[in-house]
């Protein structure tokens with residue numbers, strides 16, 4: 001690491017690349033839902049599904065950033081379709097947008113009833129992960145190379161969500177402190 005790079009968290013393995021494609025980091029994970037992951041009705045606990053989604057998003061972000069990553073935010077988790085014991089879930093995670101140190105990962109969950117040969121798109125959500133350097137501080141990630149029309153469209157949508165997150169829409173909510181320019185004011189009585 002050169003003197004000018006000290007403290008920036010950059011290193012050659014990550015930052016000497018012009019960028020990485022969406023395919024480079026795209027990740028698929030599958031898991032059979034077991035009884036211990038479900039309630040009495042045989043429906044998978046939401047937390048079980050979220051855990052595998054978070055893991056897949058983390059692997060995709062790690063493959064892109066080549067440094068430690070943490071989940072900063074999750075948007076859009078809605079369980080419209082129950083996932084049952086015995087279903088095979090396949091989780092597809094791929095980057096849609098990168099900022100400076102943050103990455104948006106789209107995570108889709110497909111549930112398959114193997115016996116009935118029926119697949120259901122159970123849900124899609126967006127995970128924002130932040131790359132960290134050795135000091136645990138946010139560090140720059142390589143650019144994301146988007147080439148297909150679909151990837152370009154997803155990039156534009158991700159960019160809009162990124163900009164919206166930083167806009168005044170969330171300025172009144174302390175929970176979105178990081179999306180604001182000014183520091184959070186501690187709430188009283190907590």
Ligand SMILES: CC(C)(COP(=O)(O)OP(=O)(O)OC[C@H]1O[C@@H](n2cnc3c(N)ncnc32)[C@H](O)[C@@H]1OP(=O)(O)O)[C@@H](O)C(=O)NCCC(=O)NCCS
Nearest residue numbers: 070071072073098099100101102103128130138165178179
């Ligand atoms: C995420 C974290 C590293 C951000 O640290 P920070 O010093 O507040 O970071 P910054 O304000 O400099 O923001 C860094 C980037 O993260 C993004 N970001 C941080 N928090 C975010 C949030 N809640 N939603 C969306 N984006 C967020 C910022 O927009 C910025 O993106 P950019 O660099 O691409 O422009 C820090 O809040 C943290 O460590 N959180 C705990 C993470 C964790 O432990 N997760 C596991 C679940 S418990």
